[in-house]
Amino acid sequence: MxxxxxxxxxxxxxxxxxxxxxxxxxxxxxxxxxxxxxxxxxxxxxxxxxxxxxxxxxxxxRATPGGWPPRQKDLWRDRTGEVWFAIDRSDPNVTDEPDIAFVPSFDADGYDPGRVLETGAPLILVHREDDAS
Incomplete structure (x- = not known):
């Protein structure tokens, strides 16, 4: 549902x-x-x-939550309470564009943030490192 x-x-x-x-x-x-x-x-x-x-x-x-799109080092929580970490999978030797993926606390595979939003909404931004770090 x-x-x-x-x-x-x-x-x-x-x-x-x-x-x-x-x-x-x-x-x-x-x-x-x-x-x-x-x-x-x-x-x-x-x-x-x-x-x-x-x-x-x-x-x-799907409506996008406050803080969207995710950034590297973000910590998000889905509707079930599951924690998702945002990582950048891009190769800095190839591109300056980030390739953000969500990694859940239950395994090490990275997932497309848009897909996580579709299946786990609403998502809530729990923590974001400030830009100075």
């Missing part, structure tokens, strides 16, 4: 909606409150009942 967060962009039937908040109502089930852009350019706020049998929701774009 996807956990939606403010700023996510979703497609519901033929409308694109920016999520303002996600609500778990004990009587009505999961609800997304969001803003849809109408054909005339106006914006309309409304609710989507995710547990309704005819509701089809597709996540179009």
């Amino acid at each position: 996807i956990e939606y967060q403010p700023g996510d962009i979703v497609r519901v039937t033929h409308h694109i909606i920016e999520v303002l908040r996600a609500v778990d109502d004990p009587k009505l089930g999961r609800i997304l409150v969001g803003v849809a852009r109408m054909k005339d350019g106006s914006r309309r706020e409304g609710s989507v009942f995710l547990d309704a049998p005819d509701t089809v929701v597709e996540l179009v774009a």
Whole structure:
């Protein structure tokens, strides 16, 4: 089950909606409150009942958290509490551009930060080294 967060962009039937908040109502089930852009350019706020049998929701774009994109030496935490360390895999002899990867505390493999954002959102920046270091 996807956990939606403010700023996510979703497609519901033929409308694109920016999520303002996600609500778990004990009587009505999961609800997304969001803003849809109408054909005339106006914006309309409304609710989507995710547990309704005819509701089809597709996540179009995940909102990026504060501090995004990750930098080398960052420490991030995902929705399950898992810790992710940001490392730079680039070769300084080849490029000046960083190649940031997330390394989780449970193994040594590096993961694409965008993929971690898709599967582990919301992410929270826990610590960032200041630029002077």
